[in-house]
Amino acid sequence: MPDWLSILPPLLAIVVAIWKKEVVLALALGIWMSESLIVGRTMTGVESAFVAIPESMGQGFIEMIDRLVSVFEDGGNTRVLLFCLLVGMLIELMQVSGGVTAFVKRMTQMGMADTQRRAGLLTMAIGVLVWMETSMSCLAAGMVGRPLFDRFKLSRARLAYVLDSTCAPVSVIILLNAWGGYILELLEKGEYGFEEPVNVVMSSIGFNFYAILTLGLVAYTAISGRTHGALRRVEAEESEAETPDEPSKALPDHVKGKAGHMLIPLVIMVALMVLFLMRTGSGSRSVLYSVTVATVIGVLLLIRDRVFTYREIIEHGYRGMGKLLPVVLLMLLAFAIGASCRELGTGSFVAGWVGSFLPLWLVAPLLFICAGIISFTTGTSWGTFAILIPVGMPLGAAFGLPPGFVLAAVLGGGVFGDHCSPISDTTLVASLASGCDHLEHVRTQLPYAMTAGLGTILLYMAMGLFL
Template sequence: MKDLDSGIFLWIGKKLGGAVFLLLILFQGSVLGEGLAFQIQVGLLKKGKFQPVRQCLSSIPFVVKIEALRGKSRDYSFHAPLEIKGLYTLGPKGYLVPLGSTGPFSNGQILLKGVYLEGPFVLYLHGSPVAQWNPEKAILPGWTSLFPPLLAIVLAFILKEVLIALFVGIWLGAAFLESYNPITGLMATLDTHIIRSFSDNPDHGQIIFFSLMLGGMVGIIVKSGFMHSLVSRGAKWVRTRRSAQLSTWGLGLLIFFDDYANTLLVGQTMRPLTDKLKVSREKLAYLVDSTAAPVASIAVISTWIGTELGYLQDYLQVRPPFLDQTPDAFQAFLMMIPYRFYSIFTLIFVFLVAWTLRDFGPMWKAEKRAWEGYISRKDALVLTDYEWSPSQQKEEEHPWYLALLPILVTILAVFGGLYYDGISNMSQIRMSEAHLWDIIGNANSLKALCWASFLGVLTAAFLAWIYNVLKVTEIVQSWILGAKSLFLALLILILAWTLGSICNELHTGEYLVEISSGWMPLWILPSVVFLLAAVIAFATGTSWGTMGLLLPLVIPMATHMLIQGGEIQNMTATSYGWAILLSSIAGVLAGASFGDHCSPISDTTVMSSMASSCDHIDHVTTQMPYALTTAAISVLCGYLPIGLGLNVWFSIVFGILTMVAVIYFLGRPLPADQEDVENLS
């Protein structure tokens, strides 16, 4: 009779719709369970914690959380299994099969992991329907998650207009999120997604604040004539194109503690000197960008290390026999540095390009154009403009160090701010045992940058006032003019953040992981992991998001493959299995750094264009051949040899020799640099 009742209820539900069906479920549930109800949520596990999602895809696995409720409280005594119709799991042959039933509840709830959804699903208790889940929005096919970032990237290269490209990509993604409706998608783009990209994320507001502060600081330095004095003095020290490029590279290595500070300070400091020596804006942007994320990501004291150690500590669960306990996150971080091939090779490649004065591809054309007198392309859309007319600048000679003092104060204040905030965020017990890298890792780098950039502005304003160069009103006007020059760059940055948020809602990263997993042998794992991280970071424009997405998957997957291959039992500090594990984890971090380095929608790529006053698409297109070269060398000379059992130091030496060969075979100097090149050889 109960089965007959259930069949009647289902038939009525199909005929009369969800509202009547819900009433019947509530009635049936109250009869069977005396007020028993079920709450259903669909989401994903982030750092081991369940997070609900608003949009589902049919092609990736989700986590379904079911709670038994009595009234408004969880019923901890409920342990019975449930039957489910409408949920699927992956069968042994790779096909979706119905889930059928759940295991017993634990403490009144259950998490169903790795389940696929194609529409609504129904819960049954003792053969009777007790709850139904209906998606808030249409469940999308997986391929839709790739379209918005790919369309934005393709349009940016075709139209050479990144604002339009980003907006169209955002609009398409919003239309998908609005059940393919382009009208409501456009409305949501304007009134929700773009606004939410910085209003819902304090980090983004802080980035805008310190960017405006630094832009205004440079405006005061330029208007006061301090920059003119620095360039005049610097011309005596930095006299050649080689020395200008090497100085930029060296300064980038010195500001190792934060990629944002590195990008803005190095670009804005070196631009007047590189302009004077006819180094193209594209080359400057490449030098700046290549010493930002690559150096900050491997520095033992940086704003990156806190996030990296946090992910490692959460997910590093292997206990090799040569360690008495689970590997310490910082110890694992140090062990992985030699396996961070992309970051290491990028820094060396930049040095080789600057030292040999050899370029290839679009960069060589940009350098040739710069030597002919055009620092930027004639119709380039530069993101900042500090080309102040002589009448706007004070041309009196001042001590050259006055231009550097605000920058030096900013750098020291960033370091001091990181230390102060790190100490503030640590308990007394932890502080007594903390190392410097622990303190820096616990700091909020964006807070420190806001404090430091404001101090930099005050320093520049005070110097301009105390030397009687600018009046107070002129100082304010100079700051406004400098900050205003960043408007286009910040607009692009906001749109890039918005597209990244759209990709997050569409689960772009999860879809890429899903379509690329489950087919690789152990020896190729580090290479595939690096390439997958690179693709995800390039498509989404976020390195930290890529780390958070892949590390929880890669570490258990590598461990499982090592166990299957019989490598886990004999792991030592020099064993093949340990090298595979370290290089796989390092591949995630290095691949994420690649995306942060060269994705056109990455914030650091945009900020490199901004700090160098370079057309953004010109920066991306000239940098891409160099970035792809070092990425290819990272795979061919780094991760593949590691997978084949070769030593990591052999891979590094092999990679360096390969880079030298590539530069000498593909690169060529400008005719104007020929004498310097001949003297070098």
């Protein structure tokens, strides 16, 4: 089977998602094609394509089902999916108890969220401060940002952009989190001859131009209040529409919201996230453990203050989980297509194709572009790092480039591809946390990501001429 065929499944998923605006259908078709190609390359003794194609497609459909089941064999995947369901319950309880409404009211009274600009900056600040884990950062900032953006009639698409373009760039810059531990593990396993891999990771921060430019664009949007491209058109269409204030709408007449019903579980969740991350070294474990404890604490607070009965809490909890089931399904499919494309060799083909023509001054720009393409087509920045760091680090050493410079190009490209991809799990979480339609989020964020990406490529070209 020609290697170039490995690029077709993710491309099919992306084209169908954009064309039909049905992400579930797009991902399912992508997985089916990928599994059919995997089956097809192992078939022997088939004389005619008219026999081989139907047979491989039939077997590929069965393999697609097995691939979806195998997602749960990875503990990290299962923990992330459970985490999403529990977060749905926690968010619902915070909203219907009036905790989010009370917190927003207090922030407004303190003058920290009494204008559009301050509402945007506060949301961005929470995303920056909760830097330990990308999903946690998105969800924490989203819980605060949703009622604020609704109050000032700012679109959910703008909120999704602020969340997505703050949380992942911050995580890949600070690196005192699961991202940093994962990257260090990749560098240590690769045996590239670094005496102190941690120094390489730290030196990459200043060269991570994509993350820096992306955060700058978010700050510009929050401070100026201006939007551009598809996001501007969406905001113009929604400017006259009434956006429901979900927490207030769901608040029973007898309930007086307390900010503590949101703040206490949220602070506990973030604090335990740090402790569990230090203890386990696993991002998926730490987020699941911390949100579980935070949910239990939140339930106990509501029972203590007689906000809801136990039965009402269960009903609200199920309702919150139900709201996130579509996102859980999308993440399940995203995990499956990522694993299938890795087995098919999509990432290796893209890396080898781009790496076949590299003059010195184009090493970093093309590594950035290659990482972006891999991340875009597979929907995973971490998978991109695993594919491209073993390719990029020796390549950079052969050209005499600083390892931190090369590493930054790979890391930034992975995040860039995530921001552009409709099948990325981080993009899905941002859509979930903001309550924005997923494809609308991808479409409105794309011009900003492309702007930061183009600026990054130009900076890497300029740096390559002088290093």
